[in-house]
Amino acid sequence: MDLNDKVVIVTGGAGGLGEAYSREIVAMGGKVMIGDLLVDKAAAVAADLGDAARSQHLDVTDPDSWQDIVTATEEAFGKVTGLVNNAGASASGVRLIDESPETFRKIVDINLYGVFLGMRSVIPALRRADGGSIVNISSAAGMVGMALTGGYGAAKWGVRGMTKLSAVELAPENIRVNSVHPGMVLTPMTAPTGITLDEGGFPSAPAGRVGRPEELTGAVTYLLSDAASYTTGAELAVDGGWTAGPAMTELGQNSD
Template identity: 35%
Template sequence: MQGKTAIITGGGSGFGRETAIKLAQRGANISVVDISNEQGEETVKLCKELGTDAIFVEADVSKVEDVKRYVSQTVEHFGKIDLFFNNAGISGSGVRTLDCSEEEFDAIVAVNLKGAFYGLKYVVNEMLKTGGGSIVNTASLGGIVGMPTLGPYSATKHGIVGLTKTIAGEYGRDNIRINAIAPGTNETPMVKAFPAEAIKAMGEAVPMGRLGQPHEVGNVVAFLLSDEASYIHGAVISIDGGSAAL
């Protein structure tokens, strides 16, 4: 990936940070996009320590002007976009679907689905100018199966799967390769905030008997973005310890 440029949304922590590190280790320049300035800048620091160039762009992906800005600032700094990890998302408060407020439903759709759509719209347009690129969208186990108490989240992640497959059909001949990942429950900062008993129970519910680690997701994303995955297109890759198999 030497000399390639990657945009990573939600790059300040979790899957985004781990993927940024994996890509930087392979020589890619990184544009870290996150709503948290502190976390985003820390990821930039980690990437630069690996000898690559990196910038941070603070953005709320639910706002189309912010999306246009992270795309334009990346192009201004690096000259092009080769790789895109379309990853930023939120989960919700964990209530039964019909108890979810309209405001919360709209907020989850705005970040998870519209934010991903905006990113695809403006990043793909730049990739078309330079001969193509590779994209990975973050769906979820909840984009393959239902997730009680996370209905709006699950609905948006099913939407991500639909966008991925459709765009694969539309832009494959333009040398734009797109896939999605469907992670299960991982030990991200959000999950680590749960009570210890809850974390233990979540791990025991997984066929492999444990939760995933963000670096395990980063490994798969880095592979899918690389030329080693050159004939994987329109796929949804489960990274869930076997949870979707049940």
Template identity: 40%
Template sequence: MDFSGKVAVVTGGANGIGRAVSLGFARHGAKVLVVDRDAQAGAAVAAEIGKAAIFRQADVTRSTEVQGYVEAALEAFGAIDCFHNNAGIEGRVAPTAEYDEAIFDAVMGVNVKGAFLGLRHVLPVMIRQQRGAVVNTASIAGLVGTAGMSAYVASKHAVIGLTKVAAGEVGPLGIRVNAICPGPIVTRMVQDIAKQVSPNNPEGVEERYAASIPLRRYGTADEVANLVLFLCCDLASNITGAQYVVDGGRTAAPVGVSQGSVR
């Protein structure tokens, strides 16, 4: 996976999966624009990378700010070859019948509108270039339902839909668009969900969920980053419009009573 001479833009690049992807692109030779609302953490990631990276603070729900980070990438580096459309929030854990409308709107704003605006402003650049690779961050919540997470589940289903539409539109122009569907990953977001489910014992939530995963553990941000880098590199030149699960087997074969004898 050689990204020498390539330019990558990563939204939500200050923490978790986005941070791992930003560092991964740089490690493999790319110049990187790190985008995030968190100015301090985002600037720290760019500083960790060094001269090959710059940071741009942006709210991905605002079209002018999305256009701003696209222009910043072009001004600094002259192109956008890879785009990890990753920014997202988890919202609250509550039954649909009790879910707060304002929080629902906020989740849909970042996770769906933010992803759409990223595509809306980055794809024209790639169309002019006649090349590019996009990876949208969905989730296994975009494939199955999860009680108490109506906004997040709905938003990630929508990201997969956006991925398929965009892939069909720009494929003939040499541009690929895919989605990743992480399961539980060791990040602040997953830890926050566990705290919401059980404020007094979040570790217990993680232990119970990990026990239902065939690999018996949560994934790491670096493991997800490896998938993003693969989908953006030339090794994946015939892959577009797909959603790739990275969840330790959770959605394929959740561990249950019937599998107890295999231990």
């Protein structure tokens, strides 16, 4: 499996999971355009990756910003064959009914409207490349009813649904659309919760621990690659079993 000849826009690639996806795309032979609000951090990642990477300011909630990054990518690399809609804003941590309308709208704007704008803006470029692959980053919170995620959970369910209907609509044009659902992964988004990579440190997941960003990259690069040529409308949980069911330890069982 490789990403030779692939040109992928990764949103939110200045750090965390988006940076890990960007690095792996280049390691597998692809080219990457990193879009983020954090232009200096995005530029530093791109510079570290060399000629196969570029960066560009992107606000996923701004349609003009999307047009700019599509144009910049085609100018730099000739075509666009993939999009990873990864940029996101974290959950507010309060009950849905306690979330302010302003916070709800802001979180949904980035996590759901931003994904819609991304698909809407990049699909014409994928058509010019005779097809492509869109990977929408949802969450475990888009697969189960996860308390205290508010607009975040609502948006991530929306991303999952939007992925499915777009997969159906775009299949005749050789454009595949799939969603990836990370569980708890140690990144700048989740670091403030105090989570660590310790074994047994996250008992809610059957794996017993949180994930490392590099444990998510294979799911994304697979879906971007030709190895996934018959895979569209799928949802791939990468969550240490969190959404599969309660951990054995939660049931009072251990591995003996």
